[in-house]
Amino acid sequence: MEQEFLRDIVSRLDASGVLYAVTGSLASSFWGIPRTTHDVDVVAVLAAADQERILVAFGDCYYLSEAALQDAISRQSMFNIVDSSKALKADVWVSRDDPFSQALLRRRHRVEILPGQPAYIASPEDVLLHKLVWNSITPSERQLADAAGIAAVQTGKLDLDYMRSWAVRQSTLSLLEEVLQGKYLKAT
Numbered sequence: 721m722e723q724e725f726l727r728d729i730v731s732r733l734d735a736s737g738v739l740y741a742v743t744g745s746l747a748s749s750f751w752g753i754p755r756t757t758h759d760v761d762v763v764a765v766l767a768a769a770d771q772e773r774i775l776v777a778f779g780d781c782y783y784l785s786e787a788a789l790q791d792a793i794s795r796q797s798m799f800n801i802v803d804s805s806k807a808l809k810a811d812v813w814v815s816r817d818d819p820f821s822q823a824l825l826r827r828r829h830r831v832e833i834l835p836g837q838p839a840y841i842a843s844p845e846d847v848l849l850h851k852l853v854w855n856s857i858t859p860s861e862r863q864l865a866d867a868a869g870i871a872a873v874q875t876g877k878l879d880l881d882y883m884r885s886w887a888v889r890q891s892t893l894s895l896l897e898e899v900l901q902g903k904y905l906k907a908t
Contacts, residue, residue, distance in 0.1 A: 730839035741828040751844035752869030864904035
């Protein structure tokens with residue numbers, strides 16, 4: 721993953737005033753065991769009124785389909801910001817109006833994601849829970865290994881009551897308990 725791409729994406733999000741949090745593999749690598757990734761995953765709160773400022777913020781040097789952005793905002797789904805010269809992309813997930821998404825954004829952390837580059841990132845608990853939800857949608861050893869890596873690196877620091885409460889609501893409690901016990905931790 722090109723660090724300058726990540727730096728530019730979060731700088732432009734910050735400048736636009738959009739409420740966002742970095743999630744996905746970058747977030748799990750930050751809180752857990754690092755691994756290579758080729759995209760940036762972001763959850764952002766966007767409404768129809770934000771469409772123009774997103775186009776202005778990114779349209780000068782990235783490919784961003786206005787139709788895809790409009791559709792993502794209306795359906796609370798995902799659109800891409802693409803640097804085709806370097807084959808890099810950001811998947812921007814328009815935040816759903818559900819309690820977990822709201823909690824994830826409320827609990828985000830402002831951290832130095834790269835040297836000298838602050839950014840908002842989802843909490844380790846929320847990244848781990850999100851990985852478990854994605855695994856239930858599309859089973860993946862990678863999602864489980866990412867979750868286990870966060871659990872291992874953040875041992876003793878995680879809000880287990882918060883995680884178990886959400887895991888019950890998301891029907892992932894047994895999987896969470898396995899992850900917390902190190903079941904999916906890959907040997908390095």
